[in-house]
Amino acid sequence: xxxxIYGAGAIGGFLGAKLAAQGQEVTLIARGPHLAAMRExxxxxxxxxxxxxTPVQATDDPxxxxxxxxxxxxxxxxxxxxxxxxxxxxxxxxxAVVTAMNGVPWWYxxxxxxxxxxxxxxxxxxxAKQWNLIGPExxxxxVVDPATEIAAPGVIKHTYGNKFRLGEPDGSISERATKLAxxxxxxxxxxxxxxxxxxxxxxxxxxxxxxxxxxxxxxxTLDVIATDAGTRQLAxxxxxxAEEIGRWLGTNFRVNINRRVDGAAGVGAHKTSMLQDLESRxxxxxxxxxxxxxxxxxxxxIPTPYIxxxxxxxxxxxxxxxxxxxxxxxxxxxxxxxx
Numbered sequence: 001x002x003x004x005i006y007g008a009g010a011i012g013g014f015l016g017a018k019l020a021a022q023g024q025e026v027t028l029i030a031r032g033p034h035l036a037a038m039r040e041x042x043x044x045x046x047x048x049x050x051x052x053x054t055p056v057q058a059t060d061d062p063x064x065x066x067x068x069x070x071x072x073x074x075x076x077x078x079x080x081x082x083x084x085x086x087x088x089x090x091x092x093x094x095x096a097v098v099t100a101m102n103g104v105p106w107w108y109x110x111x112x113x114x115x116x117x118x119x120x121x122x123x124x125x126x127x128a129k130q131w132n133l134i135g136p137e138x139x140x141x142x143v144v145d146p147a148t149e150i151a152a153p154g155v156i157k158h159t160y161g162n163k164f165r166l167g168e169p170d171g172s173i174s175e176r177a178t179k180l181a182x183x184x185x186x187x188x189x190x191x192x193x194x195x196x197x198x199x200x201x202x203x204x205x206x207x208x209x210x211x212x213x214x215x216x217x218x219x220x221t222l223d224v225i226a227t228d229a230g231t232r233q234l235a236x237x238x239x240x241x242a243e244e245i246g247r248w249l250g251t252n253f254r255v256n257i258n259r260r261v262d263g264a265a266g267v268g269a270h271k272t273s274m275l276q277d278l279e280s281r282x283x284x285x286x287x288x289x290x291x292x293x294x295x296x297x298x299x300x301x302i303p304t305p306y307i308x309x310x311x312x313x314x315x316x317x318x319x320x321x322x323x324x325x326x327x328x329x330x331x332x333x334x335x336x337x338x339x
Contacts, residue, residue, distance in 0.1 A: 073100060216274050222267045284317075
């Protein structure tokens with residue numbers, strides 16, 4: 001099985017190392033010192049205190065890899081948008097593209113019954129570039145649970161978790177999803193194939209859309225945000241707005257808001273990924289987590305005053321820091337709101 005990991009950073013490297021060690025034909029797309037280290041020394045995975053080094057095929061040029069059976073995209077949403085053209089050489093007639101990313105995916109409305117069938121989202125896919133270049137029919141959705149980090153170039157440190165939930169946009173338990181799940185299970189992952197991946201996406205998004213920006217605005221860790229009276233209430237209000245939108249679109253939330261917030265508190269003094277990005281001077285992933293929810297709220301005519309306010313603040317923080325790569329049209333602008 002030919003598998004390309006596009007964006008072989010912390011999560012992508014974790015996936016790639018274990019799949020390659022299990023015997024799959026894996027190509028990692030990376031760049032810079034991380035790529036150089038993997039080429040020279042292999043990919044080191046630190047897990048449960050043990051180090052494992054796996055020789056890997058790594059490149060910064062997808063043309064060297066050629067058509068794949070699966071392309072697993074582990075970039076952030078804005079990065080995936082930027083490199084959509086570069087993915088094309090990886091796409092054969094039957095190539096599946098697995099979107100292992102946070103937030104609302106660009107293919108969200110593909111094949112979804114309701115008022116907005118096959119509608120693209122400007123906030124995460126301006127001009128429907130990914131929709132047209134990659135094609136939503138190729139997509140397998142994926143929700144990522146593990147926490148990992150790049151400890152040094154070519155070195156991935158695993159913190160917790162091994163579950164990658166997979167699902168077809170149409171809810172089918174397809175052969176291609178099942179084959180990938182089997183390969184991932186053989187490599188030591190948990191990879192259940194769900195019949196409604198959008199429910200899984202929303203449960204993770206539910207926390208990310210509030211905890212991530214609040215952490216950037218306050219500098220607080222999850223335990224503080226989820227237990228301080230003011231920030232806990234703000235998170236609950238944002239989640240309530242998102243839940244109304246999700247339910248309108250057919251989502252089933254299997255937990256309630258208080259349980260979801262309490263779960264975040266139980267993680268402890270953890271810095272969200274967005275706060276880590278701020279401190280490391282990396283671009284902030286705002287649009288897939290917040291702007292897309294705001295856009296969907298406008299589509300279904302559900303007001304989102306709390307999301308709007310926090311989004312405006314975190315966008316301004318991102319612009320001030322030079323860490324918010326806006327798309328050509330900012331759909332959260334007043335002009336877009338009145339369109």
